[in-house]
Amino acid sequence: ETGVTQTPRHLVMGMTNKKSLKCEQHLGHNAMYWYKQSAKKPLELMFVYSLEERVENNSVPSRFSPECPNSSHLFLHLHTLQPEDSALYLCASSQEGTGFQETQYFGPGTRLLVL
Amino acid sequence: GDSVTQMEGPVTLSEEAFLTINCTYTATGYPSLFWYVQYPGEGLQLLLKATKADDKGSNKGFEATYRKETTSFHLEKGSVQVSDSAVYFCALSVTGGYQKVTFGIGTKLQVIP
Numbered sequence: 001e002t003g004v005t006q007t008p009r010h011l012v013m014g015m016t017n018k019k020s021l022k023c024e025q026h027l028g029h030n031a032m033y034w035y036k037q038s039a040k041k042p043l044e045l046m047f048v049y050s051l052e053e054r055v056e057n058n059s060v061p062s063r064f065s066p067e068c069p070n071s072s073h074l075f076l077h078l079h080t081l082q083p084e085d086s087a088l089y090l091c092a093s094s095q096e097g098t099g100f101q102e103t104q105y106f107g108p109g110t111r112l113l114v115l
Numbered sequence: 116g117d118s119v120t121q122m123e124g125p126v127t128l129s130e131e132a133f134l135t136i137n138c139t140y141t142a143t144g145y146p147s148l149f150w151y152v153q154y155p156g157e158g159l160q161l162l163l164k165a166t167k168a169d170d171k172g173s174n175k176g177f178e179a180t181y182r183k184e185t186t187s188f189h190l191e192k193g194s195v196q197v198s199d200s201a202v203y204f205c206a207l208s209v210t211g212g213y214q215k216v217t218f219g220i221g222t223k224l225q226v227i228p
Binding site: 006040042048090092105108109 | 119123149151156157158159160161164204215216217218219220221
């Protein structure tokens, strides 16, 4: 595997379910990100992990819970979601701390539908 | 706060037509500017970037010039192909321990044969 991978690619869940999204980066980066992409809205940054510590939480509801067990893996745990949470969830990674503004590399996303 | 404004589209062009997608920004400090592209069913990929005023980013026939005086970073291509059909995102970033990126809403481009 190369780049940034995400599983599953598609997920349908009820409002009472608990599920997790997984992201893995094979680039040796030290920062990982979760974004939400909804129709007709800019990408929304949800969480940022740098050196495995959460450094940003953009007023995301507590029904979304991130976890970063190591620099290569990032999870988004979902519980009691609402239909308006249906969206494409994108993971990204980058190498920070070099003094340059490095590119973020994105995974293909998980298309989530909440019924 | 930082923001990026771009035309929403969709933009429909015939093959070999000239493409311009406008992008303007507001930011504190001196951001880097990016264009990302998202093909159907895929994540975002970096298309080009510019890190300081008057820099020109280019890739795959696409170009954009960092214009500080007009706070713009318009994307251009001289002759589009059907394979260029995608959604194009203008973005800026400022570094503060990690890369904080602000994206525009995305412009859908459809190129017809």
